Amino acid sequence: MRSKKISLTAVFLALTLIVGIVEAKLPPILALIPYAKIGFSNIIILIAIILLGKIPALIMLIIKSIIIGIFTGNMMSILYSLSASTVSYIFMIIAISMSIFSFPVISAIAALINNFMQVAVASIVVSNMKIFYYFPLLALIGLLAGYIVGLIALYVLKKLPAKFYDYVFKNHPDQDN
Amino acid sequence: MKKNNYEYIKNEKLFKFADIFLIIILILVLSLTTVILFKKNDDGNKVKIMLEGKIYGTYDLACDNNIEVTKIDNNGKKRCLLKVIIHNKEVKVIESTCPDHLCEYGSIKYANSSIICLPNKVVVTIENSKDKGVLST
Numbered sequence: 001m002r003s004k005k006i007s008l009t010a011v012f013l014a015l016t017l018i019v020g021i022v023e024a025k026l027p028p029i030l031a032l033i034p035y036a037k038i039g040f041s042n043i044i045i046l047i048a049i050i051l052l053g054k055i056p057a058l059i060m061l062i063i064k065s066i067i068i069g070i071f072t073g074n075m076m077s078i079l080y081s082l083s084a085s086t087v088s089y090i091f092m093i094i095a096i097s098m099s100i101f102s103f104p105v106i107s108a109i110a111a112l113i114n115n116f117m118q119v120a121v122a123s124i125v126v127s128n129m130k131i132f133y134y135f136p137l138l139a140l141i142g143l144l145a146g147y148i149v150g151l152i153a154l155y156v157l158k159k160l161p162a163k164f165y166d167y168v169f170k171n172h173p174d175q176d177n
Numbered sequence: 178m179k180k181n182n183y184e185y186i187k188n189e190k191l192f193k194f195a196d197i198f199l200i201i202i203l204i205l206v207l208s209l210t211t212v213i214l215f216k217k218n219d220d221g222n223k224v225k226i227m228l229e230g231k232i233y234g235t236y237d238l239a240c241d242n243n244i245e246v247t248k249i250d251n252n253g254k255k256r257c258l259l260k261v262i263i264h265n266k267e268v269k270v271i272e273s274t275c276p277d278h279l280c281e282y283g284s285i286k287y288a289n290s291s292i293i294c295l296p297n298k299v300v301v302t303i304e305n306s307k308d309k310g311v312l313s314t
Contacts, residue, residue, distance in 0.1 A: 024277075027282075028279065028282055031282050031283040032283060034279040034280075034282040034283070035279060035293075050182045050185070050186060051182065072276060072277065073276035074275075074276045074277050074296060076295055076296050077277075077295075080295075100193070100195045101193055101195055101196055101199065102189070102190055102191060102192055102193040102196050103189055104191070105193070105196045105199060105200060108200070109199070109203075112203070122293070122295055125295065125298060126227070126229070126230060126293065126295065126298045126299075126300055127229070127230030128227055128230060128300045130289075130291055130300060130302055131291075131293060131300070133214060133289055133290070133291065134291075136207045136208075136210040136211040136214060137211045137214075137215070139207050140204070140207045140208060140211060143200075143203060143204070143207070151191070154186075154189065154191065157186045158186055158187070158189075162183050165182065165183035166183075
């Protein structure tokens with residue numbers, strides 16, 4: 001990776017961390033399932049997938065899961081979010097390259113897969129299958145949240161000027177690849 | 178993905194034809210299961226507390242109770258994880274030692290609903306033990 005891309009990845013990672021930590025500290029949106037979150041920090045991950053590429057986005061995702069777990073003091077959450085986000089990330093990359101579905105819908109399905117993985121890992125950790133009782137409702141909210149996140153990310157990506165894309169991808173004459 | 182994704186994003190539509198089927202099927206299936214699961218608000222009569230997959234205790238929902246869920250940690254000391262309060266046929270979790278305190282939001286009163294504290298690995302469920310008796314015979 002070129003140094004420009006590395007520094008841009010760091011900037012984007014800092015952005016996701018700020019949004020993610022602020023969101024973790026906010027009260028839950030639904031009292032019935034306090035685990036449901038919109039996941040605004042994923043907007044920046046989605047933008048990074050398109051703008052920076054697959055590998056920088058994956059690195060961001062992994063570091064984000066670990067650092068948010070440490071900063072919020074919830075070490076167990078690293079386990080859930082790492083496994084869940086990696087699986088949904090792999091799905092997203094495959095779905096984007098197939099380009100059958102639109103970007104917001106891909107994001108919505110990725111959120112659904114993310115929710116399913118988290119519930120599955122949680123049910124293994126507490127060894128209690130009863131957790132799946134809340135899964136349909138959680139998945140419904142996740143679907144909606146993922147769609148909103150994908151829509152915002154696509155909107156931002158469309159509004160970014162072509163110059164910006166050129167800046168990210170163009171090689172500086174002083175640098176070798 | 179090509180090297181510069183500007184063209185890809187400019188050509189990307191907000192909505193594609195294949196979206197409709199997938200979204201309709203998913204929303205139908207999920208909302209149907211949600212409605213089926215949450216429609217029958219059976220009254221439960223027992224409160225079951227599970228700690229790390231094992232039954233910690235079963236309590237009567239009808240009588241008010243204040244239960245301390247404790248665990249013996251690595252140093253052999255007894256440590257209080259959280260308190261479960263049964264009051265007016267409603268179950269609530271307070272004073273949890275977990276970092277996120279998500280288990281302290283709201284209370285449960287119907288059968289099959291549960292409060293889950295993931296960091297402490299505690300699951301509090303309301304059960305209808307009469308149903309279970311019918312099933313097991």
